[in-house]
Each structure stands twice: as structure tokens, then as C-alpha cells.
Amino acid sequence: MVTQARAFTTRALIVKGAAIAFERYGYDGASLNDVVEAAGTTKGALYFHFKTKEALAREVIVEQERQSHAAVEAIEESGSAALEQIVMVCHEMARQILEDPIVRAGVRITLELSITDGPHHPYETWIAGCARLAARAIDEGDLREDVDAGALAHFIVSAFAGVQLFSQFETRRTDLSRRVDEMLQVLLTGLVPPRRRARLDKILAAHQAPQTQT
Amino acid sequence: MVTQARAFTTRALIVKGAAIAFERYGYDGASLNDVVEAAGTTKGALYFHFKTKEALAREVIVEQERQSHAAVEAIEESGSAALEQIVMVCHEMARQILEDPIVRAGVRITLELSITDGPHHPYETWIAGCARLAARAIDEGDLREDVDAGALAHFIVSAFAGVQLFSQFETRRTDLSRRVDEMLQVLLTGLVPPRRRARLDKILAAHQAPQTQT
Structure with a gap:
């Protein structure tokens, strides 16, 4: 033993x-x-x-997926409103990338391997989780009824990937938390019905991550 | 001669x-x-x-930047409303990536070189152009007054980079035009004042690119 x-x-x-x-x-x-x-x-x-090196790469990717899955599950069990959980998902994606070398490596090698070896998607779990949350947020009246939950989820996670890439280019990710706040502000303000805007502002403020801002 | x-x-x-x-x-x-x-x-x-190979890489990147610059300039001289020009910018970024190997190579090697060699930004010209257009679209009443033009421009171009990356993963970019339409729909609908929504729908419809959809 x-x-x-x-x-x-x-x-x-x-x-x-x-x-x-x-x-x-x-x-x-x-x-x-x-x-x-x-x-x-x-x-x-x-x-x-x-x-082999390939077996190692596969293990890194499997471990990254395990962490995405655990995080999405924990957030969905938190009991918060779905809109708040969408905000939590975006900040959690940023936190994992900032704090965990396995997640950073997973993102990098998936990108590299997909370029030469055909698609494998590092963000699948996040997209599926966000789609469930967006559908619930519409039911809960926190997102406009004409929002397409699947399209929104796919866009949020794609946009996050771009935001994290630019943050890496521009500041070695030191501004990532701030950029995620900015993304949520720009994106969600228009998708939340006017009567729920004050509530959205409260949620965004509650999840801002000052400790990782520079 | x-x-x-x-x-x-x-x-x-x-x-x-x-x-x-x-x-x-x-x-x-x-x-x-x-x-x-x-x-x-x-x-x-x-x-x-x-x-050297480095000199070749530099030339590819310079040529990519020249094309971004020419495209942004041509769009800004088109005389369309600024909101429409933002839509044109997004579709033009997609068109260049789909049609021009120099742009695709520029995006790929900038990404690779930035990971190891410090930041160089392949989308700077697009961000600056979008920021000017967003400021004008606010003046023209086509974007809400509380929109931060600089933040929006940075987010639109970051989000585009993520959308094109996911499209490459998922479909070898065959769905890129459709995903750009989806992004513009999700993002702009909430940023345009309600009285201008019908106008936005008309603009989006006019710039949809069915010929590159599959």
C-alpha cells in the first residue's frame, strides 16, 4: 500500500x-x-x-478535462441563480488558467495538436455547462427570452478563449481577471432585461477578483 | 526594369x-x-x-499588417454608418483568414512566436479601427451611450480571435462566417438602443455571407 x-x-x-x-x-x-x-x-x-510523450500529453489533457468537469459540477451545485453561475464559470476558467500549469499546458498542447492532428476540443465541458446555465437563466428571467442559449454558451466560451489569448499576448495574463470582468460587463448588460440590470451589476461586483489585478 | x-x-x-x-x-x-x-x-x-527564416517570418507578419491596415482604411472610407462598418470589419477579418494564406500564417506564427519570444500583437490595427468606429457609432446613436468604445473594440477583436480558433478546431473554419454572424447577433443586439434594433437586423442581414457557409 x-x-x-x-x-x-x-x-x-x-x-x-x-x-x-x-x-x-x-x-x-x-x-x-x-x-x-x-x-x-x-x-x-x-x-x-x-x-511515450504522446501518452503524457494525453494524460495532461485528461487531467485538464477532469478539472473543468469538477468545476462546472461544483458551480452547478452551488445553488446560486444561473446568471450568477455563468459569471462564476468565466472567472473559474480564468482562475484555472492563472493558477494551474496543467490547465495552461492543456490549452497550449491541445491548440498545437489540433493544428496538425485534427480537432480535439479543450473547452467542450465549459460550453455544455454554460448552455445548461443560459437555458436556466432564461427560465429564471435573468436573460432576455430571445437569447439562443446554445449560441450564447458557444460564444461566451469562444470569446473567453480569445480574451485569454490576448491577455497572454499583451500582459502575460496579468490583466486576465480585469479583462474577464470587462467581457462580462460588455456582453451581459445587453442580454439581461432592463429590470434585472441592477441585479446583474451586484453579481458582477461580487465576483470581481481584485487580488489578481495589477 | x-x-x-x-x-x-x-x-x-x-x-x-x-x-x-x-x-x-x-x-x-x-x-x-x-x-x-x-x-x-x-x-x-x-x-x-x-x-534567414526569421526574416521570412517578419515579412509575413508585415504583409499581414499591411492588409489589415488597407482593409480598415477602405472600410472607414466607405461612407457607411459606423455600426455597419463594425459589422464589415468582423466579416473582413473572417474573409482574410479564409482566403489568404499570408493572414493565416501571420496569425499562426505570431501566436507561436509570442509564446516564446514576447508579445507581438497581430490584431492591433483591427482593435484601433474598431475603437474609432465604436466611438462614432455611439455619436450616431447606434450604440448605447453607456458603452465604453475602447473596451468594446478590444472585446470584439479578442472574441473574434477566439471564435476563429474554435471554428478552426471544430470545422476547419467551414462554419466561420456563420459563427461571426452569431457573434454579431449575440453581442450587438444588446448594445444597440431598442429603437435602432430593426436597423441592426437589416445591417446584419445585408452582410451575411451565405457563399462561405456549408
Whole structure:
């Protein structure tokens, strides 16, 4: 049992090391030596758990998806109004990218692999979650009735991906939280019925993330 | 003079060949042989015009910027209402990406180089143009007075970048025109004062691009 627990920890260290190496050098650029170095483990341990760089990349992507799924589930179980949960989803996407090297690596290598290897979508779980929330927010009267929930969800998550890319270009993501606030403000103000605007402002203010602004 | 004209044509062929190679293999992956092959020229001709791969990449990016600049200028001189020009800008960004390998390569290599080499922004001209148009659209009464023109312009162009990325993932960009229409619909409907909504619908309908939809 002790050995199993240790193997489990080593495996997690290796996956995190792979994420750090993929984020830094990209999928093609990262070598197994980079992974071993970032993980602080041995090449023997690496080969025991993963036979190829591809297997490592797959694991990083699976782990990223697991985290999206857990976050969407937790937000949907929070009991808040659906409109507020949409705001929470956007800030949570930003938080994961800012704080978790596995998420950053997942976004980068999915992008790289999709360019050469056909589509795999890193944001699928977020889009499906947002679509459920948008449909509920319409039922709850917090989004206009003529909003297309599926189209809105797809657009919110696409737009977030662009916003995070620009934030990376422009400020190495130091302004990401502020840009997410800006996006929610620009986008949601017009989609919320006038009588619910004050409520939206309160929700946006409650979820602003001053600690990560610069 | 004939020689100069031929050199000019060869140079343009090489830049286009470089764009095709960069789009296909990425900046790191593309070799000068790939460029020569895509350009249908000789290695001697390549070296006559460009000493390094970096010089080629720079030229692709400069050419992409030249095209953004020309497009924004032409749209601003069109005499249409500013709101309509914002719609035109979004469709023109899509058209350039769909039709021009230099634009696609510029977007790809800027992304790649920015990850490793510090920020260079491929969409700066579009953002500045949109900001001028948004300010004018507010003056013309076609956007709500409480809209922040700079924030909106930044968001529109970031969102477009995300939309085009998702379209590339999901459909190899075959649904890009439809997704741009969807984005404009979701985003602008709430930003246009109610009395101008019918006018917005007319503008959106006039600029839908059925020929590139599948």
C-alpha cells in the first residue's frame, strides 16, 4: 500500500512536470529530459508510468478535462441563480488558467495538436455547462427570452478563449481577471432585461477578483 | 526594369510560399526547403531575398499588417454608418483568414512566436479601427451611450480571435462566417438602443455571407 501511494505521488509529479515542460517548450519542443527535470524524478520512474510523450500529453489533457468537469459540477451545485453561475464559470476558467500549469499546458498542447492532428476540443465541458446555465437563466428571467442559449454558451466560451489569448499576448495574463470582468460587463448588460440590470451589476461586483489585478 | 519586376514577383512568390509552409508546419517545423517547394522557386532565389527564416517570418507578419491596415482604411472610407462598418470589419477579418494564406500564417506564427519570444500583437490595427468606429457609432446613436468604445473594440477583436480558433478546431473554419454572424447577433443586439434594433437586423442581414457557409 505504501508503495502504491508512492507510485501515485510520483505519477502526479510526472504529469505536473510534463505540464510545465509542455507549457514552456510546446509539445514538439519539450523533451523527456525536460519532463524529468521539471518533475524532479528519474527517467526510470517516467518510463515506468508513461511509455511515450504522446501518452503524457494525453494524460495532461485528461487531467485538464477532469478539472473543468469538477468545476462546472461544483458551480452547478452551488445553488446560486444561473446568471450568477455563468459569471462564476468565466472567472473559474480564468482562475484555472492563472493558477494551474496543467490547465495552461492543456490549452497550449491541445491548440498545437489540433493544428496538425485534427480537432480535439479543450473547452467542450465549459460550453455544455454554460448552455445548461443560459437555458436556466432564461427560465429564471435573468436573460432576455430571445437569447439562443446554445449560441450564447458557444460564444461566451469562444470569446473567453480569445480574451485569454490576448491577455497572454499583451500582459502575460496579468490583466486576465480585469479583462474577464470587462467581457462580462460588455456582453451581459445587453442580454439581461432592463429590470434585472441592477441585479446583474451586484453579481458582477461580487465576483470581481481584485487580488489578481495589477 | 524587367529584371526588377521579375525580382519583385519572385519575392512575392517566396513570401507566399513561406506563408504556406508556416501555416502547414508552424514556425519551428517549417524548413527553408518547405518554403522553396511551396514557392516553386530555387534556394538561390530564396537566399537572394531573405537570409534567414526569421526574416521570412517578419515579412509575413508585415504583409499581414499591411492588409489589415488597407482593409480598415477602405472600410472607414466607405461612407457607411459606423455600426455597419463594425459589422464589415468582423466579416473582413473572417474573409482574410479564409482566403489568404499570408493572414493565416501571420496569425499562426505570431501566436507561436509570442509564446516564446514576447508579445507581438497581430490584431492591433483591427482593435484601433474598431475603437474609432465604436466611438462614432455611439455619436450616431447606434450604440448605447453607456458603452465604453475602447473596451468594446478590444472585446470584439479578442472574441473574434477566439471564435476563429474554435471554428478552426471544430470545422476547419467551414462554419466561420456563420459563427461571426452569431457573434454579431449575440453581442450587438444588446448594445444597440431598442429603437435602432430593426436597423441592426437589416445591417446584419445585408452582410451575411451565405457563399462561405456549408
